[in-house]
Amino acid sequence: MIEILNPTELPRAREAGALVADILQTLKSRSAVGTNLQDIDRWAETMIVEAGAVSCYVDYEPSFGRGPFGHYICTSVNDAVLHGLPYDYTLADGDLLSLDLAVSKGGVVADSAISFIVGDSKPPESVAMISATERALYAGIAAAGPGARVGDISHAIGSTLSEAGYPISTEFGGHGVGSTMHQDPHVSNTGRPGRGYRLRPGLLLALEPWVMADTAELITDADGWTLRSATGCRTAHSEHTIAITSDGAEILTLPKQAHS
Ligand code: MG
Ligand code: MG
Numbered sequence: 001m002i003e004i005l006n007p008t009e010l011p012r013a014r015e016a017g018a019l020v021a022d023i024l025q026t027l028k029s030r031s032a033v034g035t036n037l038q039d040i041d042r043w044a045e046t047m048i049v050e051a052g053a054v055s056c057y058v059d060y061e062p063s064f065g066r067g068p069f070g071h072y073i074c075t076s077v078n079d080a081v082l083h084g085l086p087y088d089y090t091l092a093d094g095d096l097l098s099l100d101l102a103v104s105k106g107g108v109v110a111d112s113a114i115s116f117i118v119g120d121s122k123p124p125e126s127v128a129m130i131s132a133t134e135r136a137l138y139a140g141i142a143a144a145g146p147g148a149r150v151g152d153i154s155h156a157i158g159s160t161l162s163e164a165g166y167p168i169s170t171e172f173g174g175h176g177v178g179s180t181m182h183q184d185p186h187v188s189n190t191g192r193p194g195r196g197y198r199l200r201p202g203l204l205l206a207l208e209p210w211v212m213a214d215t216a217e218l219i220t221d222a223d224g225w226t227l228r229s230a231t232g233c234r235t236a237h238s239e240h241t242i243a244i245t246s247d248g249a250e251i252l253t254l255p256k257q258a259h260s
Contacts, residue, residue: 002185003178004202005108010243012106013204016053017241017252020101020110023047025255027073027101033093033119037075040099041086044072048103056102056109056181066224074100074113076226081210081218081235082172085225093119096126098210098237102181109177111206112253113239126234129211132164133238136189136209140174141242144207144249148199154191157209161189166211171218172227177204177241199244204252208239 005013026047027040048055057074061067065083076084076098077091084098091097100113115130117123136157143156153174161168174187185197189209199205212218217230229235242249 016105016110053105094121115236136160151195158190167216210237
């Protein structure tokens with residue numbers, strides 16, 4: 001199903017997006033050497049509940065996971081790339097941490113992910129990988145707008161990742177967002193321009209390029225959720241929820257400081 005928001009619902013989508021962005025930035029600022037992933041999960045829970053929002057993850061039980069997920073945020077470290085189940089792990093200097101958060105507020109979902117390096121050391125290959133997913137995300141957003149097609153976004157994301165030298169997996173990608181977290185259309189991280197669903201004002205999309213340094217093959221942890229690179233290489237993931245408007249695409253999950 002593809003949901004199209006009416007213009008009176010857009011403010012609620014903005015509110016959900018601002019909340020997700022705010023929580024992610026707060027969690028990023030608290031994620032230091034010595035921070036435990038379970039603390040990040042508890043902080044996320046507190047902020048979601050205090051904001052009167054509802055977690056999209058706690059009861060989430062899709063076919064690909066061993067559900068319900070039972071946590072408030074995905075914490076994926078180093079070779080873990082998607083659906084990282086928070087566990088008793090203490091962050092170390094140079095760890096590459098991806099945080100992925102989706103909540104529903106006022107009946108509308110927003111979904112966003114950020115990747116960053118913990119501590120002072122900045123391994124160049126990690127910096128490059130994070131930068132590639134961010135560039136791909138913004139290339140995808142630039143290709144989105146009324147009249148554009150899903151394939152235009154997929155092509156923009158995929159060609160940016162390929163030019164940066166990363167293999168691309170088509171196993172997981174972006175998706176429509178609305179009253180629930182995962183809706184049609186699927187937005188693959190590679191594709192052909194001019195193909196697929198034609199975008200319309202009121203459509204919300206989560207775009208989410210993710211890469212692994214030297215493989216496109218995923219393995220699933222014994223926890224039934226966490227997806228890791230098959231080779232143990234590092235990984236990165238960036239995601240924004242956008243709204244298609246009459247004159248382009250509006251990023252709903254942009255951090256506050258980036259607005260000014
Ligand atoms: Mg997400
Ligand atoms: Mg998503």
